[in-house]
Structures are given as structure tokens and as C-alpha cells.
Amino acid sequence: MTFDVVIKNGNVVLRDGVYKVDIGIKDEKISCIAQQITDDAKEVIDASGQYVMPGMIDTHVHISEPGRTEWEGFETGSKSLAAGGTTSYVEMPLNALPATINKEALDLKLEAAIDQNYVD
Numbered sequence: 001m002t003f004d005v006v007i008k009n010g011n012v013v014l015r016d017g018v019y020k021v022d023i024g025i026k027d028e029k030i031s032c033i034a035q036q037i038t039d040d041a042k043e044v045i046d047a048s049g050q051y052v053m054p055g056m057i058d059t060h061v062h063i064s065e066p067g068r069t070e071w072e073g074f075e076t077g078s079k080s081l082a083a084g085g086t087t088s089y090v091e092m093p094l095n096a097l098p099a100t101i102n103k104e105a106l107d108l109k110l111e112a113a114i115d116q117n118y119v120d
Contacts, residue, residue: 003024003025004043005041006023008022008046009048010047010048011049011050014033061077062095063095063096065113066109068097073112074113075118079118082118086119
């Protein structure tokens with residue numbers, strides 16, 4: 001098999017411990033975790049000395065855009081989340097102007113987020 005990406009030599013955090021194993025990724029999904037992957041890969045990432053773990057989900061984020069973007073907008077907020085290992089977030093609805101409490105305000109929020117989110 002040819003993988004799209006193989007992450008080698010990392011300290012992989014699994015549900016029952018931390019193991020030095022390789023991870024093979026194909027079609028954007030983990031398809032193999034093994035002691036050593038020797039198959040071909042389009043890209044090999046050496047994670048020696050690093051921890052490899054699932055992305056975190058932050059369930060309490062205040063993106064204050066629209067209306068108070070200078071407090072925290074989608075671009076700055078989502079870049080900060082990504083830098084800290086967060087891959088998804090749940091945005092709290094009350095710091096935007098207008099507050100995200102109905103469909104019209106949600107549509108404004110979604111429009112403001114276009115092309116500015118660096119995480120889900």
C-alpha cells in the first residue's frame with residue numbers, strides 16, 4: 001500500500017497509553033497504526049521527540065465577530081486555537097453584536113466567518 005502520509009517515530013497517545021508507533025494516513029483517514037511502517041508514502045513526517053495525539057475540541061470559545069471583532073475575530077481566534085492544538089470549537093453566542101440568538105444573527109455570524117476559520 002502507498003500512504004499519503006506516514007508519521008514516524010512519534011510518541012502516539014492512544015486511549016490506553018503512549019506508544020512509539022508509526023501512523024499511516026490514506027485518503028485523509030488513519031488507516032494503519034503499527035510498530036513500524038515500511039510501505040511507501042508520498043510524505044513522511046518525522047515526529048521524533050514529539051507527542052502525536054488527536055486534536056482538541058474547545059467547547060467554550062467567544063468569537064466576538066461581527067460587532068466586536070477587535071475583542072476577538074474569527075481569524076485571530078481560530079489561528080490561536082490551531083496553534084494550541086485545537087482542531088474544532090463551539091462558539092458561545094453572546095459576545096457578538098448582535099448576539100447569536102436567532103437564525104438571522106447566526107447567518108450574520110456564518111457570513112463573517114467565511115474564509116477566516118483555520119479550524120472547524
